[in-house]
Amino acid sequence: MHYPPWNDAPPANAKIEDGKIITTPEHSDSNFLTMLYTFHYTGLEVLTADGKWSAPEPRPGSFVMNIGDVFSRMMGGRFKATRHRVLDIGVDRYSVPFFFEPSYDGDIGVNFMSLATGQGPEHKVENTGRG
Ligand SMILES: O=C(O)CCC(=O)C(=O)O
Numbered sequence: 001m002h003y004p005p006w007n008d009a010p011p012a013n014a015k016i017e018d019g020k021i022i023t024t025p026e027h028s029d030s031n032f033l034t035m036l037y038t039f040h041y042t043g044l045e046v047l048t049a050d051g052k053w054s055a056p057e058p059r060p061g062s063f064v065m066n067i068g069d070v071f072s073r074m075m076g077g078r079f080k081a082t083r084h085r086v087l088d089i090g091v092d093r094y095s096v097p098f099f100f101e102p103s104y105d106g107d108i109g110v111n112f113m114s115l116a117t118g119q120g121p122e123h124k125v126e127n128t129g130r131g
């Protein structure tokens with residue numbers, strides 16, 4: 001992904017709290033799991049459990065792993081999908097996300113954990129492709 005800077009002309013809806021400017025608004029990824037490579041670039045922020053935005057320090061050679069909506073739902077919400085956003089850092093920014101998706105006939109039914117624990121709401125099979 002390539003994020004060009006707004007170059008001092010951001011649209012009104014790119015301006016957020018504390019004078020920050022965003023290139024990608026807050027969201028969670030709709031997939032299972034995302035492996036994200038951010039090189040040496042800052043700009044990524046993740047929402048922590050106490051509702052504060054936190055900027056993980058970029059670590060070249062490492063991946064950020066973001067839990068997606070599908071994984072969270074399969075786990076009955078015990079693991080939360082990572083809310084995250086990207087700030088304008090004033091220079092061209094690059095990142096490489098790998099969006100790991102379930103296979104077309106994979107079972108992504110809710111409450112997968114109950115298959116292993118025998119506890120909690122019953123797991124119901126739902127195939128990715130057939131809903
Ligand atoms: O570029 C990044 O650091 C994050 C990208 C992202 O959130 C996305 O593509 O869903």
Ligand SMILES: [Fe+2]
Nearest residue numbers: 027028029084
């Ligand atoms: Fe994302």
